[in-house]
Amino acid sequence: MNIKDVAIxxxxxxxxxxxxxxxRGYIGKETRKKVEKxxxxxxxxxNQIARALQKSQSYILGIIVPDSNHPFFSExxxxxxxxxxxxxxxxxxxxxxxxxxxxxxxxxxxxxxxVDGLIMCSHTLxxxxxxxxSFPVVTFDRIxxxxxxxxxxxxxxxxxxxxxxxxxxxxxKLLHISGPLKLDxxxxxxxxxxxxxxxxxxxxxEVIEGTQDNLTFDYFSDFIESEVSVxxxxxxxxxxxxxxxxxxxxxxxxxxxIKVPEQLKIVGYDFHSFTRMLQxxxxxxxxxxxxxxxxxLSTTVINMVETKELDSINNSVVDVELIKGETT
Amino acid sequence: MNIKDVAIxxxxxxxxxxxxxxxRGYIGKETRKKVEKxxxxxxxxxNQIARALQKSQSYILGIIVPDSNHPFFSExxxxxxxxxxxxxxxxxxxxxxxxxxxxxxxxxxxxxxxVDGLIMCSHTLxxxxxxxxSFPVVTFDRIxxxxxxxxxxxxxxxxxxxxxxxxxxxxxKLLHISGPLKLDxxxxxxxxxxxxxxxxxxxxxEVIEGTQDNLTFDYFSDFIESEVSVxxxxxxxxxxxxxxxxxxxxxxxxxxxIKVPEQLKIVGYDFHSFTRMLQxxxxxxxxxxxxxxxxxLSTTVINMVETKELDSINNSVVDVELIKGETT
Numbered sequence: 001m002n003i004k005d006v007a008i009x010x011x012x013x014x015x016x017x018x019x020x021x022x023x024r025g026y027i028g029k030e031t032r033k034k035v036e037k038x039x040x041x042x043x044x045x046x047n048q049i050a051r052a053l054q055k056s057q058s059y060i061l062g063i064i065v066p067d068s069n070h071p072f073f074s075e076x077x078x079x080x081x082x083x084x085x086x087x088x089x090x091x092x093x094x095x096x097x098x099x100x101x102x103x104x105x106x107x108x109x110x111x112x113x114x115v116d117g118l119i120m121c122s123h124t125l126x127x128x129x130x131x132x133x134s135f136p137v138v139t140f141d142r143i144x145x146x147x148x149x150x151x152x153x154x155x156x157x158x159x160x161x162x163x164x165x166x167x168x169x170x171x172x173k174l175l176h177i178s179g180p181l182k183l184d185x186x187x188x189x190x191x192x193x194x195x196x197x198x199x200x201x202x203x204x205x206e207v208i209e210g211t212q213d214n215l216t217f218d219y220f221s222d223f224i225e226s227e228v229s230v231x232x233x234x235x236x237x238x239x240x241x242x243x244x245x246x247x248x249x250x251x252x253x254x255x256x257x258i259k260v261p262e263q264l265k266i267v268g269y270d271f272h273s274f275t276r277m278l279q280x281x282x283x284x285x286x287x288x289x290x291x292x293x294x295x296x297l298s299t300t301v302i303n304m305v306e307t308k309e310l311d312s313i314n315n316s317v318v319d320v321e322l323i324k325g326e327t328t
Numbered sequence: 329m330n331i332k333d334v335a336i337x338x339x340x341x342x343x344x345x346x347x348x349x350x351x352r353g354y355i356g357k358e359t360r361k362k363v364e365k366x367x368x369x370x371x372x373x374x375n376q377i378a379r380a381l382q383k384s385q386s387y388i389l390g391i392i393v394p395d396s397n398h399p400f401f402s403e404x405x406x407x408x409x410x411x412x413x414x415x416x417x418x419x420x421x422x423x424x425x426x427x428x429x430x431x432x433x434x435x436x437x438x439x440x441x442x443v444d445g446l447i448m449c450s451h452t453l454x455x456x457x458x459x460x461x462s463f464p465v466v467t468f469d470r471i472x473x474x475x476x477x478x479x480x481x482x483x484x485x486x487x488x489x490x491x492x493x494x495x496x497x498x499x500x501k502l503l504h505i506s507g508p509l510k511l512d513x514x515x516x517x518x519x520x521x522x523x524x525x526x527x528x529x530x531x532x533x534e535v536i537e538g539t540q541d542n543l544t545f546d547y548f549s550d551f552i553e554s555e556v557s558v559x560x561x562x563x564x565x566x567x568x569x570x571x572x573x574x575x576x577x578x579x580x581x582x583x584x585x586i587k588v589p590e591q592l593k594i595v596g597y598d599f600h601s602f603t604r605m606l607q608x609x610x611x612x613x614x615x616x617x618x619x620x621x622x623x624x625l626s627t628t629v630i631n632m633v634e635t636k637e638l639d640s641i642n643n644s645v646v647d648v649e650l651i652k653g654e655t656t
Contacts, residue, residue, distance in 0.1 A: 045439040074402040111373040217605045277545045280608035
């Protein structure tokens with residue numbers, strides 16, 4: 001089925017059909033109706049691929065995440081997709097599973113499919129592949145080069161209000177379980193803020209670095225057992241890099257008769273749908289506005305696509321908020 | 329950058345480059361290396377769009393879900409995507425949000441983009457649009473026409489073992505909170521099994537139908553308050569249509585001093601990552617093997633694409649399993 005078949009069926013010229021399809025030139029109301037009816041009758045839909053080739057636009061965005069089933073990224077993807085759809089863009093989803101090899105393969109796949117733009121939320125070390133891309137790239141929580149815009153919730157502020165809240169709640173010795181610090185990720189600023197806020201208030205403190213960038217609850221539970229538990233008696237407050245770590249720590253404490261919040265206060269990070277559903281305990285945490293971040297990621301990359309700007313210094317930093325739960 | 333530029337750079341003919349790209353005909357090792365080096369140097373990637381147009385294959389699959397952030401669908405999408413990627417297919421994600429209008433728009437968008445196949449996990453009433461599609465469609469938990477294969481976990485068996493477990497645990501009056509039964513979904517068989525198993529064992533029973541197909545925890549919590557709570561004292565066991573309902577019911581019981589499992593026994597359905605992480609309570613539930621379902625959905629539709637079979641009666645029904653937790 002092509003445009004010729006539509007023309008024959010409608011009894012008009014191919015040019016007329018093309019005008020209707022592209023909304024160009026004058027078309028009488030009756031003629032438009034005839035063409036639309038013919039398209040429906042022969043079940044014709046304009047071939048976007050052929051069009052994309054012509055316009056060199058595919059209306060497809062890629063999104064690379066470490067794990068689309070992690071509650072934070074799952075929620076982020078939903079809002080990225082809903083916003084993209086409102087602008088008639090589609091979203092291709094890529095799970096890097098934090099494997100550089102997988103990520104590299106995805107990038108060449110996205111290049112081959114001529115996606116219009118890319119939202120990069122991955123955590124792997126190598127960013128050189130991204131710099132070579134000829135379409136707009138927006139990153140989440142990461143600066144990969146000056147001309148790539150990023151979207152982030154205010155990580156420094158998040159670390160600061162988490163730490164201040166623990167200090168105001170009476171903690172004297174603070175621990176921070178960070179993400180992997182080797183990567184130059186913006187969440188590292190939470191750790192900077194933790195250190196500086198503790199120093200400002202003369203509070204003893206220590207940082208345990210997440211050694212691996214595995215985002216599963218099972219991994220965090222094992223990590224608490226093996227790396228954190230031996231040190232735990234030295235501290236009365238812990239600022240965790242995300243809510244799954246905070247939850248795993250709470251469960252370890254409950255199992256080992258450490259009373260939360262009396263003996264140990266816990267602050268998490270994210271407040272995604274898992275945390276919002278969780279009732280035992282209601283975590284004290286720093287809320288990132290996930291839906292707003294997703295929306296901005298989509299609109300930023302779409303705006304770059306449509307203005308044909310590859311470079312942009314239009315970074316967005318959104319506010320975070322302390323959610324007071326039962327763990328402090 | 330096109331194939332000509334690669335040929336010039338490598339000092340070979342366009343035909344030779346084409347042979348390397350398509351893995352056709354004899355190419356010397358050295359020549360292949362030269363071409364590959366040239367492609368890298370000028371940052372050339374074969375234009376999949378142009379190729380798709382030629383071959384009329386895009387290597388893109390669509391997946392329509394009610395809500396990609398629901399823990400079940402989030403996990404399903406991850407495994408669909410990972411499996412698709414292993415076969416060099418990409419996945420376009422579509423959130424229908426259970427709005428027929430949105431779903432219809434997605435379907436025409438997928439048609440226009442010439443996706444190779446579609447995985448349909450939506451719950452809206454109208455399936456006529458799907459029957460008109462000219463590419464393979466695989467459904468999850470739903471029969472839309474005889475020639476569309478479906479993938480499901482054994483819903484009847486799931487309802488049966490849930491009900492039998494409640495009866496064996498000593499329940500005398502059973503309630504089932506179902507999904508919306510108007511839709512001809514395979515999960516309705518859980519309700520059939522509930523009714524028949526109760527009748528077989530002479531157990532008093534009742535079904536409360538979910539009136540809306542909203543999948544959020546907040547909706548389920550409100551539903552328990554407004555529709556279920558008044559009747560709850562009549563029953564000593566409840567079989568819930570999913571784990572979020574079961575969790576909302578457990579929380580309602582805890583708040584209202586109804587002891588679980590002593591006074592009220594609760595069985596859920598799904599055992600997705602949310603339930604697996606949840607520790608208070610550990611839900612008794614029926615496990616659907618989400619990762620297996622995702623894998624089969626992907627391989628089924630890819631197999632149809634590659635064998636060019638639009639019709640298939642290759643349905644897959646996978647086993648379910650009772651997970652004994654603390655709520656029975």
